[in-house]
Amino acid sequence: MKTLDWYFDFVSPYAYLQNAVIDDVVASSDGIVIRRRPLLFAGLLGHWGNVGPAEIVPKREWTFRHCTWLAARHGVPLTMPTMHPFNPLPLLRLSIALGDTRDVVDRLFAYVWIDGRLPTDREHWLALLAELAVDEAALQAPEVKDALRSNGADALAAGVFGVPTAVVDGQRFWGFDATAMLDDYLRGDPLFDGDAMRAAREMPVGPGRSLAARAAA
Numbered sequence: 448m449k450t451l452d453w454y455f456d457f458v459s460p461y462a463y464l465q466n467a468v469i470d471d472v473v474a475s476s477d478g479i480v481i482r483r484r485p486l487l488f489a490g491l492l493g494h495w496g497n498v499g500p501a502e503i504v505p506k507r508e509w510t511f512r513h514c515t516w517l518a519a520r521h522g523v524p525l526t527m528p529t530m531h532p533f534n535p536l537p538l539l540r541l542s543i544a545l546g547d548t549r550d551v552v553d554r555l556f557a558y559v560w561i562d563g564r565l566p567t568d569r570e571h572w573l574a575l576l577a578e579l580a581v582d583e584a585a586l587q588a589p590e591v592k593d594a595l596r597s598n599g600a601d602a603l604a605a606g607v608f609g610v611p612t613a614v615v616d617g618q619r620f621w622g623f624d625a626t627a628m629l630d631d632y633l634r635g636d637p638l639f640d641g642d643a644m645r646a647a648r649e650m651p652v653g654p655g656r657s658l659a660a661r662a663a664a
Contacts, residue, residue: 451481451615454602455552456488457542458535460514460525461623462611463560466552467523469613472626476633479615483547485539486598488610495608501532517623526563537566540586543594545579554579 451473455462473479492499500510511527518525538555545551558564564571576583585591605614613620613629618639620629632639 449479451479451613452484453481453613454484454486454607455611456535457538457559458488459610463556464517465611465623466556472630483552484598485542486602490599524561526561528559528563528565533565539595540591543591544585
């Protein structure tokens with residue numbers, strides 16, 4: 448049995464979209480088990496010195512237009528939350544407290560991206576906790592916080608830099624757009640062991656943008 452670690456954050460609409468299809472992709476390959484692993488996307492950004500798409504004004508607009516189109520294209524329901532970005536920590540901890548099962552993760556994604564709700568929508572948040580039979584104090588349990596930190600540390604150790612990312616056999620597949628690529632890999636496409644992919648992995652590092660900027664000055 449082979450494990451596919453699927454790293455995600457409820458703040459990401461792309462993670463929501465991939466969550467809707469990833470089980471079908473994995474089901475097409477025998478002997479693969481998905482382990483859903485929530486993490487704090489902001490922690491990845493901080494580690495790699497990056498910013499989220501919502502922090503770059505034109506990229507923010509593109510992200511939500513793109514996700515609206517992707518949802519329609521793939522027949523996935525989508526309702527934007529009342530604001531974005533938002534603090535996903537309560538959702539991440541709730542998922543961990545309930546064991547990160549598929550049903551739990553599906554419900555929490557739906558709370559944001561179908562119901563259009565956030566953890567700060569107090570009335571609806573308390574109703575969600577009651578629906579899932581969870582005491583809010585459980586989200587502050589040390590073991591829940593430790594598990595979330597552990598997921599983040601494991602993701603960084605695996606070279607994860609964004610969400611969603613699937614990691615299997617030490618290979619990373621980042622983003623909803625890479626779902627078809629993941630499917631090909633799981634089906635044993637020989638491209639992944641070929642010369643072209645090897646050359647892609649071993650591409651030499653060039654002088655970088657700072658040198659180019661100085662040369663253009």
